[in-house]
Amino acid sequence: MTTHKNHPFHLVDVSPWPILGALGAMTTMVGLIKWFHIYQSNLFLLGLLITSLIMYQWWRDVVRESTFQGLHTFVVTSGLRWGMILFITSEVFFFISFFWSFFHNSLSPSIEIGMIWPPKGIKTFNPIEIPLLNTLILVTSGLTVTWAHHGLMENNYSQALQGLILTVMLGFYFSMLQAYEYIEAPFTIADSVYGSSFFMATGFHGLHVLIGSTFLLVCLIRHYNLHFSAIHHFGFEAAAWYWHFVDVVWLFLYISIYWWGS
Numbered sequence: 001m002t003t004h005k006n007h008p009f010h011l012v013d014v015s016p017w018p019i020l021g022a023l024g025a026m027t028t029m030v031g032l033i034k035w036f037h038i039y040q041s042n043l044f045l046l047g048l049l050i051t052s053l054i055m056y057q058w059w060r061d062v063v064r065e066s067t068f069q070g071l072h073t074f075v076v077t078s079g080l081r082w083g084m085i086l087f088i089t090s091e092v093f094f095f096i097s098f099f100w101s102f103f104h105n106s107l108s109p110s111i112e113i114g115m116i117w118p119p120k121g122i123k124t125f126n127p128i129e130i131p132l133l134n135t136l137i138l139v140t141s142g143l144t145v146t147w148a149h150h151g152l153m154e155n156n157y158s159q160a161l162q163g164l165i166l167t168v169m170l171g172f173y174f175s176m177l178q179a180y181e182y183i184e185a186p187f188t189i190a191d192s193v194y195g196s197s198f199f200m201a202t203g204f205h206g207l208h209v210l211i212g213s214t215f216l217l218v219c220l221i222r223h224y225n226l227h228f229s230a231i232h233h234f235g236f237e238a239a240a241w242y243w244h245f246v247d248v249v250w251l252f253l254y255i256s257i258y259w260w261g262s
Contacts, residue, residue: 008075010065017058024050059218066235067227077234084238088245091208095249098201099256105193106261113192117261122194123186124262130181131258134174135250138209141170142247145216145240152223155230164220167243171213178206198257205249212246215239 005011028047035041066072072080106117113119125131148163150156182199189199219236222228228236 008073010071010073010076012065015058015061017054017061021051021054021058024054027051063222063227067222072232072234080234080238084241088241091245095201095204095252098197098204099252102197102201102257102261105197113194118194119192122191125181125185125258127254127258127262130177131254134177135254137170137174137177138247138250141167141174142244144170145243149236149240152228152233152236153230157223160223160228161220164216164223168213168217168220171209171216171243175206175209175213178202178209201253201257205246205253208246208249212239212243215242 024047026047028044028051031041031044031047035044105113109115109117109119118124144163144166146163148160148167151159151161151163187195187198189195216239219228219239222235
């Protein structure tokens with residue numbers, strides 16, 4: 001087999017991670033169902049462990065290909081950019097479905113919920129308490145990730161490192177505050193269409209914050225290990241795009257569900 005190629009594309013090697021990752025995700029989801037129905041979390045935790053180990057090894061392989069083997073040429077990076085743009089577009093439509101549901105039910109409340117919004121018996125969150133603090137946290141994290149990006153583009157290692165550390169800390173702080181809010185919530189996902197809309201929209205956003213925080217944490221570790229340069233840092237750029245998307249979705253959630261909807 002010859003190693004020479006006369007094209008700029010990256011033809012990936014045979015990898016066990018896609019099929020094993022799918023099995024890990026299936027184990028996690030079946031474990032989640034088991035946890036919900038018979039209150040045993042062992043299969044869910046096993047699934048999380050499998051998925052985490054596969055994520056680590058898959059990302060390790062991608063880092064090797066891009067950073068050490070030089071397989072991510074400008075043409076490949078261009079394809080990755082378009083892939084990320086289309087992925088974020090699909091995520092936008094995913095959240096549009098939740099907003100559509102919320103506005104459909106709130107602007108024309110049905111007779112089953114007393115034709116009022118919020119439905120009778122629902123005590124909503126005060127929008128100027130934890131929700132406002134979380135808004136300030138995410139807006140600030142948008143500034144710090146942009147600061148980190150400018151640090152990278154100017155070859156300023158310490159500024160990029162500081163910006164990334166602050167962003168990751170703010171991301172996990174947001175998740176902790178949202179977990180506290182859920183624990184203290186005066187209603188549940190089973191409390192009429194309001195509870196369903198609230199927990200589906202904010203819950204999936206919370207999941208995206210955890211994914212984005214993990215994405216940025218991996219970028220922080222890579223930056224610490226000198227994997228990025230001023231002209232070769234698409235992994236970080238993709239994480240920053242994703243983080244800004246999560247930020248904008250939260251602003252819409254805050255204005256529509258927490259402030260207007262309450």
